[in-house]
Amino acid sequence: MMTSAEKAGTNGQTAMQTPPVVSAHDWEAARQQLLVKEKAHTRARDALAAERRRMPWMEVSKTYAFEGPGGKVSLADLFQGRRQLIVYRAFFEPGVFGWPDHACRGCSMVADQVAHVSHLNARDTTLVFASRAPQSDIVRLKQRMGWTMPWVTVTDSFDADFGVDEWHGTNVFYRDGNRIFRTYFVKSRGDEQMGGTWNYLDITPLGRQEVWEDSPPGYPQTPTYKWWNWHDSYTDGAAPDKKWVEISDAGEKAFREEAAGERQ
Incomplete structure (x- = not known):
């Protein structure tokens, strides 16, 4: 029996070059072969995150000033008392395609993917979006x-100073008492996977x-x-x-037993 892609070729359309159709046994063998590479990719991603923590x-x-729903706020205020702050520069302002009804389509896709921020908050992390549009x-x-x-x-040079005045991007900051540090920055295609709790953390x-x-001592x-x-259901200190x-x-x-079996 032909697939729909193969039938398309018989009707004069350009046929999609789909993979072969195989038995359940061969399909599982192919999946296991790919799984080896996928697990290597996961370990490499974890190692990259560990290196990132040592940047x-x-x-x-x-000093930077922003306007929030309740009025003027500082960069330190954006932390909301937490140690970590993630700021995504979203384009919603005059001159942006979609204004005034919508933000940039790409930035809107990012916003649509953001997981519930309470999970980030539980890890001492605040996520904030920033644009030049008025609060209203x-x-x-x-x-x-x-x-x-x-x-x-954004009311000042924050976006220009942190590389997001002409394109979207995500900056990460850490607060130690009254001192604030920029610890990481990602933009362009690096932003496209953002939105999930784990990707942010x-x-x-x-x-x-x-x-x-693998984190430095004392973390x-x-x-x-x-x-x-x-x-x-999160409760601080519970x-x-x-x-x-x-x-x-x-x-x-x-999971440990499964991992041990793979190493044998």
Whole structure:
């Protein structure tokens, strides 16, 4: 039986060169072969994140001001009391395609992909979007599109100083008392995978903060899985739920056994 792509070729259309159709046994063999490379890719990604956590920091000595829903705020205020801050420069302002009804289509796709920020907050991390549109327009856009992440208005040279005045980009900052440091920056295609909790945490200086990670000595780390929670159930300083600890312990044990079998 021909596939739909093969039938297209018989009708004078350019046929899609699809892969061969094989038995379940051969399909599983092909999947296992690819899985070796996929796991190598995962390990390489983890190693890259570990290297990223060891990048040098640049102190931010200049004062920056933004407009938020409640008025003027500083860069330090954007942390909302947390140690880590991720700022995505989204293009929503006069001159941008879509204005005033929409933000840039690419930036809007990024916004649509953002996971619930409570998971980032639980790892001492705040995510903020920043544009040059007035707050009244930002509030209206967020309501229309169903976006809930904090979104401020850039009022000075912040975007130019951090490489995002003519293109989108994501900057990461760390706060140590009254001192603020720029720790990472990603733009262009590097931005396209952003939105997930893990992708965001992997570009922060503290990472996912789980014990399996290769982080410098003294970095905060907690048992894997134990801090995970429903997004409406996080409580600062609360101990992990006992039932979830049991479930995650069982899952972790199964993963370790699987990994041990692969090494044999």
